[in-house]
Amino acid sequence: MPDTTPDSSTVLPDTPELPELPDLSAQAERLIELGVHETAGLSADEIRGFAAEADGDGALLAVHPDRAPASALAPLLRRDGKPGFVVADMQDVDSFTPEAVELPDAPLYIVTGVDRGDHMSNWSPDEALPALTKEDRTPLLLTEGIHWVLQQPEALERNRCFMTIGSRLRKPNGNLDARTPAVWISNGTGRDGRERRNAPKVGWCWWNNRHTWLGFASGTGRRAGAVE
Structure with a gap:
């Protein structure tokens, strides 16, 4: 069988390296500022305490999707002063849950080694998932991708956006829905509406389709709190 994996030459040239994420305490304050702790049923002190005790330089602070679903997080995104939205x-959207991804059994956890996956631009999710697995990387959930952009807005750029294929929807018959979630920037066309041009957008793409402007966000692991 011929190798149909896209060549890495499809990656856009001069992909800029993103700066390191803010420290966990700064991320905690950002979530508190946005009211995410209230959505999650947590106190500000609980989030601050977790961030102070967690061991995770350069890691992403995430709230479990059962506590803060994508529908609640997406409107908190901002770009050019415009709020994020779900298509x-x-x-x-909240029925897209972790698929073959193990989450810590805790309301708060960290994701290490977050990467946008620009080198997989123009790959399909079907092609990207086994490649990520081979690299010992785990695809981000949709909520984790939103958390990332909340903490680091520059992670979302035109022509360099990302899919979050750790979240999938199981149909009643047990099959996976062919839609796969992604976070990108609206062009203000169609049902988005012109007023949403340049706004952050939570949408979806087909499992077997390729898009030159979408990478595959992933991390090296997840854990709750400090290393034992």
Whole structure:
């Protein structure tokens, strides 16, 4: 069988290296400022305490999706002063849950080694997932991708956006829905509306489709709190 994996030459040239994420205490303050702790049923002190005790330089602070779902997080995104939104044909966004991804059994956890996956631009999710697995990387959940952009807005750029294929939707018959979540920037066309041009957008793409402007966000692991 011929190798159909896209060549790495599809990556856009001169991909800029993103700066390190803010420290966990700064990330905690950002979540408190946005009211995410209230959505999650946590006190500000609980988030601050977790961040102070966790061991994770350069890691992403995440709230478990059962506590803070994508529908609650997406409107907190901002770009050019415009709030984020979920596309009209993905109102079941919170039904996209972790698939073959093990989450810590805790309301708060950290994701290490977050990367946008620009080198996989123009790959399909079907092609990217086994490659990430081979690299011992774990695909980000949709909520984790939103958390990342909340903490580091520059992670979302035109022509360098990302998919979050750790979240999938299981149909009642047990099959996976072919839609796969992504975070990108609206062009203000179609049902988005012109007023949403340049706004952060939570949408979806088909499992077997390729897009030159979408990488595959992933991390090296997840854990709750400090290393034992």
